[in-house]
Amino acid sequence: xxxxxxxxxxxxxxxxxxxxxxxxxxxxxxxxxxxxxxxxxxxxxxxxxxxxxxxxxxxxxxxxxxxxxxxxxxxxxxxxxxxxxxxxxxxxxxxxxxxxxxxxxxxxxxxxxxxxxxxxxxxxxxxxxxxxxxxxxxxxxxxxxxxxxxxxxxxxxxxxxxxxxxxxxxxxxxxxxxxxxxxxxxxxxxxxxxxxxxxxxxxxxxxxxxxxxxxxxxxxxxxxxxxxxxxxxxxxxxxxxxxxxxxxxxxxxxxxxxxxxxxxxxxxxxxxxxxxxxxxxxxxxxxxxxxxxxxxxxxxxxxxxxxxxxxxxxxxxxxxxxxxxxxxxxxxx
Numbered sequence: 001x002x003x004x005x006x007x008x009x010x011x012x013x014x015x016x017x018x019x020x021x022x023x024x025x026x027x028x029x030x031x032x033x034x035x036x037x038x039x040x041x042x043x044x045x046x047x048x049x050x051x052x053x054x055x056x057x058x059x060x061x062x063x064x065x066x067x068x069x070x071x072x073x074x075x076x077x078x079x080x081x082x083x084x085x086x087x088x089x090x091x092x093x094x095x096x097x098x099x100x101x102x103x104x105x106x107x108x109x110x111x112x113x114x115x116x117x118x119x120x121x122x123x124x125x126x127x128x129x130x131x132x133x134x135x136x137x138x139x140x141x142x143x144x145x146x147x148x149x150x151x152x153x154x155x156x157x158x159x160x161x162x163x164x165x166x167x168x169x170x171x172x173x174x175x176x177x178x179x180x181x182x183x184x185x186x187x188x189x190x191x192x193x194x195x196x197x198x199x200x201x202x203x204x205x206x207x208x209x210x211x212x213x214x215x216x217x218x219x220x221x222x223x224x225x226x227x228x229x230x231x232x233x234x235x236x237x238x239x240x241x242x243x244x245x246x247x248x249x250x251x252x253x254x255x256x257x258x259x260x261x262x263x264x265x266x267x268x269x270x271x272x273x274x275x276x277x278x279x280x281x282x283x284x285x286x287x288x289x290x291x292x293x294x295x296x297x298x299x300x301x302x303x304x305x306x307x308x309x310x311x312x313x314x315x316x317x318x319x320x321x322x323x324x325x326x327x328x329x330x331x332x333x
Contacts, residue, residue, distance in 0.1 A: 053271025152218025
């Protein structure tokens with residue numbers, strides 16, 4: 001009996017020590033180190049949204065997923081950053097829907113009036129066709145798009161003093177600066193203007209001297225380049241609603257557990273929403289600022305511009321030969 005009690009006493013004393021030893025030998029959770037790079041400067045709202053993504057991912061994951069971020073082309077510039085993410089040299093970057101060799105139809109999303117407004121774009125990319133496009137990009141280009149941010153709407157700034165622009169016919173004969181390239185030239189024609197290819201850093205003097213009648217950009221870009229100083233009339237055509245997508249190397253994405261993917265998507269939504277709200281607030285503020293400086297703010301007949309653009313694209317097969325018309329028609333419903 002005494003021997004049994006002794007054995008039980010030893011067991012009672014030993015079990016807590018064994019448990020404590022097992023706990024002390026338990027390895028801490030492995031930290032997944034990730035890299036995000038953008039060509040945008042850190043002050044840019046998109047860069048700030050991506051920084052927010054990194055901070056939120058670390059918080060949501062309890063510190064088990066950490067993102068080092070590099071802005072302003074510190075690691076890669078705009079010409080090679082996509083290649084870096086598809087090659088797995090970095091894990092995250094931003095992607096704008098543009099024509100890729102593997103998916104040339106994506107160029108259609110640079111066209112005039114593909115989206116009515118920021119919410120229309122958000123709903124499209126979050127919907128069935130948007131996710132189908134995301135899957136296609138992952139399969140063909142090695143990137144998984146995680147979420148979408150609104151980064152501004154292109155508006156027309158006219159230096160030339162003309163009557164208020166209400167319909168496309170009012171822009172007949174107007175020369176509009178565009179970046180070089182056939183798709184940009186088509187954009188100018190789709191809103192009733194004549195394109196003139198000029199580098200961005202030459203636009204101010206071109207408007208001031210009358211070499212072109214105007215330019216189109218999102219309002220933050222117009223402000224950053226002081227184009228408002230040579231603008232007489234700001235026409236709120238809303239002709240291109242621009243978006244950027246947080247992109248992840250596909251192999252890295254597929255290496256995450258289901259829990260890690262959920263964390264990444266939650267953080268991506270927070271970061272992209274941050275960017276979207278920043279751009280919306282900035283645009284509203286700039287409209288008031290420009291008006292206070294004497295710029296005429298004109299709201300045209302947007303439906304007339306949308307109809308003009310659609311007719312232009314449907315009748316110019318050379319411009320639209322790579323387009324996916326199923327997607328186009330779905331957007332117009």
